Amino acid sequence: MGYTITEKILLAHTDLQNIQAGQLINARVDIALGNDITAPIAIKEFRKAGGKKVFDKEKVALVLDHFTPNKDINSAMQCKFVREFALEQNVTHFYEGGNVGVEHALLPEAGIVLPGDLVIGADSHTCTYGGLGAFATGVGSTDFAAAMLIGELWFKVPESMKFIISGSLQKWVSGKDLILHIIGRIGVDGALYKAMEFTGETIGILPMADRLSMANMAIEAGAKNGIFPPDEITREYVEKRAKRKYTFYSSDGDAEYCDVIEIDAGKIEPQVAFPHLPSNVKGISAAGNVKIDQSLIGSCTNGRIEDLRIAARILKGRKAAAYVRLIVVPATPAIYRQALQEGLLETFLDAGAIISPPSCGACLGGHMGILAEGERAIATTNRNFVGRMGHPKSEVYLANPAICAASAVLGRIASPAELA
Amino acid sequence: MIYQGRVWKFGDNIDTDAIIPARYLNTSDPGELAAHCMEDADPGFVGKIKAGDIILGGENFGCGSSREHAPIAIKAAGISCVIAKSFARIFYRNAFNMGLPIFESAELFAAIKDSEELTIDSTSGTITVAGGNKTFRINPIPPFMEQLIADGGLMKHIMHK
Numbered sequence: 127m128g129y130t131i132t133e134k135i136l137l138a139h140t141d142l143q144n145i146q147a148g149q150l151i152n153a154r155v156d157i158a159l160g161n162d163i164t165a166p167i168a169i170k171e172f173r174k175a176g177g178k179k180v181f182d183k184e185k186v187a188l189v190l191d192h193f194t195p196n197k198d199i200n201s202a203m204q205c206k207f208v209r210e211f212a213l214e215q216n217v218t219h220f221y222e223g224g225n226v227g228v229e230h231a232l233l234p235e236a237g238i239v240l241p242g243d244l245v246i247g248a249d250s251h252t253c254t255y256g257g258l259g260a261f262a263t264g265v266g267s268t269d270f271a272a273a274m275l276i277g278e279l280w281f282k283v284p285e286s287m288k289f290i291i292s293g294s295l296q297k298w299v300s301g302k303d304l305i306l307h308i309i310g311r312i313g314v315d316g317a318l319y320k321a322m323e324f325t326g327e328t329i330g331i332l333p334m335a336d337r338l339s340m341a342n343m344a345i346e347a348g349a350k351n352g353i354f355p356p357d358e359i360t361r362e363y364v365e366k367r368a369k370r371k372y373t374f375y376s377s378d379g380d381a382e383y384c385d386v387i388e389i390d391a392g393k394i395e396p397q398v399a400f401p402h403l404p405s406n407v408k409g410i411s412a413a414g415n416v417k418i419d420q421s422l423i424g425s426c427t428n429g430r431i432e433d434l435r436i437a438a439r440i441l442k443g444r445k446a447a448a449y450v451r452l453i454v455v456p457a458t459p460a461i462y463r464q465a466l467q468e469g470l471l472e473t474f475l476d477a478g479a480i481i482s483p484p485s486c487g488a489c490l491g492g493h494m495g496i497l498a499e500g501e502r503a504i505a506t507t508n509r510n511f512v513g514r515m516g517h518p519k520s521e522v523y524l525a526n527p528a529i530c531a532a533s534a535v536l537g538r539i540a541s542p543a544e545l546a
Numbered sequence: 547m548i549y550q551g552r553v554w555k556f557g558d559n560i561d562t563d564a565i566i567p568a569r570y571l572n573t574s575d576p577g578e579l580a581a582h583c584m585e586d587a588d589p590g591f592v593g594k595i596k597a598g599d600i601i602l603g604g605e606n607f608g609c610g611s612s613r614e615h616a617p618i619a620i621k622a623a624g625i626s627c628v629i630a631k632s633f634a635r636i637f638y639r640n641a642f643n644m645g646l647p648i649f650e651s652a653e654l655f656a657a658i659k660d661s662e663e664l665t666i667d668s669t670s671g672t673i674t675v676a677g678g679n680k681t682f683r684i685n686p687i688p689p690f691m692e693q694l695i696a697d698g699g700l701m702k703h704i705m706h707k
Binding site: 167 | 586635
């Protein structure tokens with residue numbers, strides 16, 4: 127019996143001869159990641175366990191991106207605590223201030239995570255790096271502490287679900303819509319503990335930004351990881367960024383899957399996830415008249431330059447509706463600069479947008495875009511749980527950047543097709 | 547170990563934003579987190595519970611973020627254990643690492659009402675409902691994991707060894 131790509135990457139990080147789904151293994155970690163919310167607990171645990179030095183200062187990433195720019199004194203204290211640790215340990219991949227970007231946009235962009243890597247992160251959206259053909263999964267702070275200490279961690283080898291996606295994408299349909307459709311179909315625990323492997327002719331030509339945004343939301347179906355077979359699109363993305371060797375793995379023809387799901391992408395229209403679960407999806411044509419108070423374009427799901435270009439294309443020469451707060455969050459400083467050079471920021475300003483520095487703040491209801499009681503936002507983010515972006519009686523609707531841009535203009539959830 | 551307390555029943559997909567909203571994550575102090583435990587699912591929760599009480603969830607309890615603050619908040623609020631039909635992957639791992647015992651039971655949820663009293667024997671693997679003769683089987687917690695919980699979580703357990 128052959129191996130899936132997930133099994134091959136895990137096996138390559140052990141001293142074992144073979145592995146199988148369900149087996150518990152110890153595996154070496156290439157990159158271990160924490161942020162300003164999760165790293166403080168991990169650092170305390172690291173010290174409690176007698177930790178003096180991280181296992182490899184090149185393989186730890188600390189990114190202060192959640193409550194930054196510091197939203198209050200407590201947040202500033204948390205950042206200070208992590209900064210002191212990063213400097214004491216001389217951690218190579220430490221990002222804060224003007225260097226910081228949303229971690230899951232930043233690490234692939236900087237070539238810190240690469241195809242074939244085993245990455246763990248104390249952040250549930252660590253699964254994003256599966257877009258590159260890496261095994262990447264979210265863990266808690268204690269697991270992150272253990273990985274910083276010894277450079278390995280125990281895993282249960284997940285069963286794999288295979289998604290075969292074929293057909294041409296309709297206009298304004300992106301990777302975001304494919305993953306929302308899949309979550310709507312299998313549910314928020316439809317891939318619990320499992321690997322979601324995305325294949326098929328649609329995937330073969332899908333740009334890297336879309337792959338990263340799909341892998342990002344594997345956790346919203348309960349998955350351990352999402353993964354794309356690396357190909358020429360992957361090579362083009364990583365070869366100019368990588369500063370170390372990387373490996374392309376692919377699934378064997380006789381690899382075993384617990385489920386195989388075929389999807390006709392040509393039948394999918396832009397999707398909107400209604401409150402309060404990412405699985406509560408409808409096609410845009412069935413959205414009805416939902417007025418909005420805020421439109422957020424950004425996050426680790428959809429804050430990349432490709433996302434901003436789509437939004438700018440729709441917003442060019444148009445204005446956000448009265449009393450709709452349009453917030454654009456370029457996910458990294460490089461994306462911010464690129465958007466500036468391409469004139470996208472001017473388009474956003476002309477449209478009445480607020481341009482935020484790179485931060486996770488608004489997406490998780492931390493700061494810089496909180497909703498009041500009864501308010502509604504449409505967002506390119508990944509979660510619409512109760513209270514996710516603010517007051518427990520506010521609402522979040524998830525969609526792609528085109529829908530969020532058009533909705534900002536019309537003041538209600540709408541397709542760009544409605545804009546003449 | 548024996549866990550005994552009143553059941554507080556919640557639904558499916560109780561996410562980590564409901565267990566401890568992100569707006570309180572500017573601290574990792576267990577006492578401060580406990581003060582907001584389950585706030586967005588039941589705003590008065592912390593004021594109503596007694597030490598030893600039990601949370602009962604449906605499917606996919608603890609879905610969403612990887613924040614360890616979620617099991618920390620539940621444990622520090624005085625909840626003795628969580629029972630659910632199923633748990634989200636990261637929460638499952640975090641709960642044991644924090645020394646919060648959790649149990650999976652597919653049958654219990656439909657069979658008991660909010661506020662009933664339960665006794666859980668994690669060694670033999672039984673749940674008994676007070677005042678009746680209803681008993682449910684659960685997977686016992688293996689001895690090494692009981693020790694890990696008794697030590698107060700993974701790191702304390704490692705140091706204890």
